[in-house]
Amino acid sequence: MDNSNPIKVALIGNPNTGKTSLFNQLTGLTQKVGNYPGVTVDKKQGACKLSKNQSAIITDLPGTYSINPTSVDESIVLSSLLNTTNKDYPDVIVVVADIENLKRNLFLFSQVKDLEIPVVLAINMADQMDKKGISIDVATLQKELQNEVVLISARKNIGVNQVKEAILRASKIEKGHPLCSINHKIDAEYFKQLKAVTPNHTLYELWLMITQNNFPEDITEEEKKKLLHFRQDISKLKRYQHKETIHRYQQINDILKRTYQVDRTKAKDLRGKLDKVFTHKIFGYIIFFGILLLIFQSIFDWSSTPMDFIDAQFANLSEYLKSAMNPGVLTDLITDGIIPGIGGVVIFIPQIAILFLFVSILEETGYMSRVVFLMDKIMRRYGMSGKSVIPLISGTACAIPAVMATRTITGWKERLITILVTPFTTCSARLPVYAILISLVIPNKKFLGYFSLQGFTLLCLYVLGFAVAISSAYLLHKVLKVKTTSFFVAEMPNYKLPSFKNVVFDVVEKTKAFVLGAGKIILAISIVLWFLASNGPASFKNVEQTVKAQVENTSLTDKEIQHKIASEKLKNSYIGIMGKTIEPAIEPLGYDWKIGIALISSFAAREVFVGTLATIYSVESDDENTSTIKQRMRAEINPDTGEKRFNFAVGISLLVFYAFAMQCMGTLAIVKRETKSWKWPMAQLVGMGVLAYVASFLTYLIFS
C-alpha cells in the first residue's frame, strides 16, 4: 500500500472520554469540518501519518453511549457503520474508552466488535490509574477481548504512537471477530432465521437494521421485505434488546473480574466535594449566576479594544482605497459595499470568540453538566430541559450555533421549544444596533453615583430578551400539542482541568463556522444594498436635471444643491422606493422611510442596520467631512414636527423592535434544517414579527 490509498479510520467512544483529545493529537492542524449529507451534524476529519509510507484519514464520530441512537448526533454513528457501501466506511475503528468507566465503555466496544470491522481499543487517561487505585491486566484483557488494547493518555500524548501502530496491524486483518454471539442465547431459532435473510451482512448488522428501521443501500427490496417482517412484533424486539444489553454487561463483568481491579481506598473523592458546592441549593445558583456575570462582563470588557481596532482598520482601508483607486462604479462597490460588508462580520469575531472560549472551558471542565442538573426542574416549568441552558447562553453570541447545540436535548417538544425561543436572547448582532440607538437617545449620565444609564439600558435589553424567551417558552409549552416521549438522562462527568489544545481548537472551529456562514449572507446583502441604493428607475436617472431645474432661480449654494441631489437620488433609488412603500405601515411606530430601508435590509441580518444607515446617510451627504454615522443620525430632522428624528420615543421603539423581531436569515435556515420543515421557521418569522410590531407600537405610543 502507498500514500494514495489511506486507511479510513473512525474514532468512536462515549462522551467525555477524551476522544477529541486523541483526534487532535492524531490529526493536529489537518482537521477539516464538513457536513454529513442531509443533516447539520459536523463531520470532523483529519489526516494522520501512521508510518513512513502509510497515511490514514481519521473521522471523529459524535460521542455516543451505544450504537442504538436516541439523538440526531448518535444516528450518524449508526448510519456511518451500517452503510458498507458509503465512501467513508471505515477500514478500522478505534474505540476510545475512559479507564475509570471501563465497564460502560466496553459496552459500546462490544457492539462495535460485533460489526466485525477490525477494532483497536484505546483506553484513555491511563496516567490517572495510580491516583484512582486502578490496576489492569492488559495482556489478559487482549486475550479475553480477542482484540488490540492500547493504554494511552491522549492529553499528554502518551501512547498515541502505539495507537498508530495498532491501527496499522488492525488494517491487515480481513475481518474482526464478534465478541458476544449472545444473540443466539436470547432466541436461537429467531436469530437463525434472521441470519438466513442475507449472507452479505453480519447477524448484528441485520439485528441493528430491524431494531433501528435503518436499511443500508445494498439491501435489496426483497431482503428488506423479509427484514421488515421481523418488525411486526415490536414489543418482542424491545424485549430482546433489553436481554441483549443484560447479556453484554454479564460478559463484560466476567472479563473485567479477571483483568481490572479498583482499590477504592486510594481514590480521593474530589468529585463529591466539588459537587457539594456546585449543586448546592444556594451556592450552586450564586456560582452559576456569578459565572454568567463574569462571562458577560468579559465579553464587553475584553472585546471593546479589538473591536474598535477592527472598526478603525476597515474605515482606514476604505478611505485609502477611495483615494488610491480611480473613481468609478468598481471603486464605489469595493469601498462602500464590500469592505464595510466584510468589516461588519469581522467586528463580531472578538465577542463570539470570547463567548465560545467560556462555553468551551465550562464544557471541558465538566461544570456545564452541573448547570444542566441545577436548572432542569426550573426549565421544565417552561417546557424546556436543563440541557436548554447551554443553547440559551450560546444564543447571546449567535443563535445559529445555539440552535445546533439543542441536539443534545432528547425530548422533541423540549428541543423544539428551545429552538423556537433561542432567537429572543440578545445575540451579538443586536449589539451594534443597541449601541448606536442607546448612545443616541439615552443620556450619558450616571445614576446612584456609579451606574451608567446607558449601560443599565443595555442590561435591561438583555433581561428583556431572556424574559421574552422564557415567557414565550411557557406559552408554547401550554399551546403546543406535540406527541413526545421525553426522557432525560445526563451524565455527570468527572471534573477535569480544561485542555488548552482542545479549547483553542474548539473556539477556532466554531468562530470560523460563524464567520464563513453568517459572513457570506452579510457580504451578499451589503453588495445588493449598495446596488439598490445607487441605482433606480427612470426618475432616478433624471434626478440631477430635475433638481437643477427646480433650483434655477433660488439662491442655494452649490453644496446645498449637491446635497439635495443626493437626497433626491436616494429617495428615487430602488431601495428608496421600497422604503417609501412600507412607510405607511411603520409610521405608527414612529419610523420614516429611511428607517424603513434599514428595517428591510436587516430582515436578512440585524447587524446590517448600522451599515445601512451609514450607507444611506453617506450616500446622502456625499461630502468629505468625516462626521460619524452617530452625528449624522443625531442631526436628522423629522420634517413633520421639525424635531429630531431619533427622539426618545423612536429610539426606544426601535430598540424594542430589534429585541423581538426575527431578523436573521441564517437562523431561519438553520431552524429549517434542524426541524426538517419550513413550518417552524415561518412560525418564528411571523410570530416574532407580529410581537415586535405590536410591542414597538405600544412603546412609541407610551413614550411620545
Added chain:
Amino acid sequence: MNTIATLLKGETGIISEESLDVIPLKLLEMGCLPGVEVALLQVAPLNDPLYICVNGSHLAIRKEMAAQIKIIKSE
C-alpha cells in the same frame, strides 16, 4: 415500595429484577441494570432531578423516571 426516588441522599439500594421492563433501553445501556447497586449522591435544589451513581456511571435522571425503578434498600 422502595424506588430510586424514595432513597435519601447518601443511601444505596439494589435495583430489583422486576424493573427490567420499565427501565428505558438507553438507561440500561448506561449501566443501570437489575441486580446492580445504585447510590443517591445529590438531589437538585427543587428535589428533582436526582444525581445517582450506578455501575460506575454518574447520571442525573428525573424523579418521574426514578420513581418507576424499584429497588431493595441496602441497610
